[in-house]
Amino acid sequence: MEITKVEIRLMRDEGNLKAFCSVVFDDVFIVHSVKVIQGKEDLFVAMPSREVRSGEFRDTAHPIDNGFRLALERTILEKYRDVVGGDGQRPEPSVPTEDVTF
Secondary structure (H helix, E strand, O other): OOOOEEEEEEOOOOOOEEEEEEEEEEOOOEEEEEEEEEEOOOEEEEEEEEOOOOEEEOOOOOOOHHHHHHHHHHHHHHHHHHHHHOOOOOOOOOOOOOOOOO
């Protein structure tokens, strides 16, 4: 399965939530609401999730192969860093701060 497009939507002053992403696979399947989050030491990728009755959040879509998970995270974070720029300064988002489709 090939990642054919990653769309990054930067957030404005949303704390640790840095961006929402949409990821297209093989030009035929899209996953929305993937998040880039600032952890204690580094950025990480969180898959789309929803709250269940117990109050826990469960992923609604996620890789089941660790190698693919690592490749997906690397690809998303590379794209995020390209959008943010090498100087670490975030440009003004050109889209609203909510998760929207592209």
